Amino acid sequence: MADLSIHFAGIKAPNPFWLASAPPTDKAYNVVRAFEAGWGGVVWKTLGEDPPPVNVSSRYSAHFGKNREVIGFNNIELITDRSLEINLREITQVKKDWPDRAMIVSLMYPCDEASWKRILPLVEATGADGIELNFGCPHGMPERGMGAAVGQVPEYVEMITRWCKQYCSLPVIVKLTPNITDIRVPARAALAGGADAVSLINTINSITSIDLEQMVARPIVGHQSTHGGYCGSAVKPIALNMVAEIARDPATRGLPLSGIGGIGNWRDAAEFIALGAGSVQVCTAAMLHGFRIVHEMKDGLSRWMDTQGYASIADFCGKAVPQTTDWKxxxxxxxxxxxxxxxxxxxxxxxxxxxxxxxxxxxxxxxxxxxxxxxxxxxxxxxxxxxxxxxxxxxxxxxxxxxxxxxxxxxxxxxxxxxxxxxxxxx
The missing domain is CATH 3.30.70.20 (Alpha-Beta Plaits)
Structure with missing residues (x-):
């Protein structure tokens, strides 16, 4: 059987399948269940400053295909609404209990050096394997100078990444927003700031549908709505392209990539890896089908690798990149x-x-x-x-x-x- 273990930007994991920073990774209960099911790692749902943000109800909507198949998923949920103290305590315990799994902590803090200098030692003390900088949330919290408001400004990306490398010894992964003209620009900025890797894509600005009786977009909060973050299988083609753009850019070639966006089975994962992703992150598929989908993902990827003669993930990581070129x-x-x-x-x-x-x-x-x-x-x-x-x-x-x-x-x-x-x- 093929070896699915990975060594990504200095982080070891038994397989490349990680749960992305999202509702499935918001608390110890969920993460432990994910590890029991076989996931190789998680990116803990984004932590921020106290007091924690306040979420609304409802929070999700979907773009449906035939027979109510969810093609795209939209959410207007913010970062964790639990206290920083509770999250840090749970991260510490879960990592202690599951030392072989990758534990990445997602962070979203204001563009203030003192704030980052204060939180980074606390996260490092949990025993986590790395941090992921959430520069992509497309809705909410711009008043705190966070999310896509940062990710769309390369100078901010480079500046905060450099702070994190200065005040933290953990690998730094920068999560990129797709709500930008050229994904290569923030990737280059992250690398200039010292990033050990980038992850992409974060969610896309979206409105999935309109309730024509109430004349309001979904999800409905009272009598109003707003744009949210779009994910799920519909965004996979966009994500693959953006991963490939960074992988073949001479300025960022060789920068470790964590692929995100519409991954729901082993074949999706293999495609991201073939375009240079050293790990893959999953959210929507787990929310729709539960944590046990990782069994099929691991088994399918391993069997396919055996048929192709690939002994490890590294054997085919990036193999499709040389064949990806400009139209001309x-x-x-x-x-x-x-x-x-x-x-x-x-x-x-x-x-x-x-x-x-x-x-x-x-x-x-x-x-x-x-x-x-x-x-x-x-x-x-x-x-x-x-x-x-x-x-x-x-x-x-x-x-x-x-x-x-x-x-x-x-x-x-x-x-x-x-x-x-x-x-x-x-x-």
């Missing part, structure tokens, strides 16, 4: 054409409608008295856009077949059709 470097001479497996086709016509109405009219609908409907690809018209494959309800029925163009690799910076080709190739 893609091969302009590469071509694929759709192929329909007639034996698997159920003649639903979805590929035809999608291509005929919204794409390149490259699928023919043939109707015969003997066989009814039949769909065939017009090879000369197909541009290989993948739309038919995406709309097809039968997995594997439509495949994209590479064509031999007889032409060598040529990217857009070299393409004579590019009016700025010479300038781009020199840049």
């Amino acid at each position: 470097y893609l091969d302009m001479n590469y071509q694929v054409i759709a192929h329909i497996n007639q034996d698997a086709c159920i003649q639903c016509g979805r590929c035809y409608v999608a291509c005929e109405d919204t794409s390149h009219q490259s699928i023919a609908q043939l109707i015969t008295a003997e066989n009814g409907r039949r769909y065939e690809v017009k090879a000369e018209e197909c541009v290989g856009c993948n739309l038919c494959q995406i709309t097809c309800p039968v997995e594997g029925c439509i495949s994209m077949v590479p064509q031999d163009s007889g032409k060598p690799y040529m990217n857009w910076t070299q393409d004579p059709r590019n009016p700025r080709a010479d300038l781009q190739s020199q840049s």
Whole structure:
């Protein structure tokens, strides 16, 4: 069996699956149950200054798919609403009882050096393995100069990270907000401040739905609502992209990454790891399905690694990064054409409608008295856009077949059709 243990930014854990800083990690009771279920580590729900913040009711809403499947999850909950003393005491005891698990403490404090200088020794005294700086909360507490109000200003990110490295000997992980134009900028700032790692993504500003009877967004608090933090499977593509951007940025290449955003099974985790994540954090999936999902995650990842010949997480961490590039470097001479497996086709016509109405009219609908409907690809018209494959309800029925163009690799910076080709190739 593959070895799932990790050594992330100086922090050891029996597996890469950590619970993210959120309601599931708000108290010892939850964290102990998570460790009993097999989670490799937790990021304790964000601590802040006393007096603790006051939360509202209700706090969650969701974006649903068919059959009420939760695609996206929205919350307007703040950081821990329990006292600092209680949290520190529980962190100390849990770490003492579970010394082999990663215990990371999330912190959110004002942009005041004295505040950070005061809290850091207290956290270090708990025996925790590291701290995570919450620079991403998109709602609430801006009056204290915290959350995304900090994470969106690279100078603040660098400044606070440097304070933490000065007053604390624990590994410092900086949690980045996705509510920013270029995720590489705060990552570079964190590294400049001495960060040992970054974690991403934090939640995305969102309103999931409107109650059209009451004319108020959800979640409803009395007769009002507000934007919240969006997470769950819907944010995974955004998170993967941002992880990849940092992993392939020359300025941050090699910086340890903890992947967060829509991870619900072993395959999701493997994708984040392939793009450079050395650990992965889970929240929404655990809230929807409970802590026991980690059994399938560990078993599935281990079995897949065995089939691929990977003995450890490090063996495939970042293996997809070299193949991730800018659009201008893609091969302009590469071509694929759709192929329909007639034996698997159920003649639903979805590929035809999608291509005929919204794409390149490259699928023919043939109707015969003997066989009814039949769909065939017009090879000369197909541009290989993948739309038919995406709309097809039968997995594997439509495949994209590479064509031999007889032409060598040529990217857009070299393409004579590019009016700025010479300038781009020199840049």
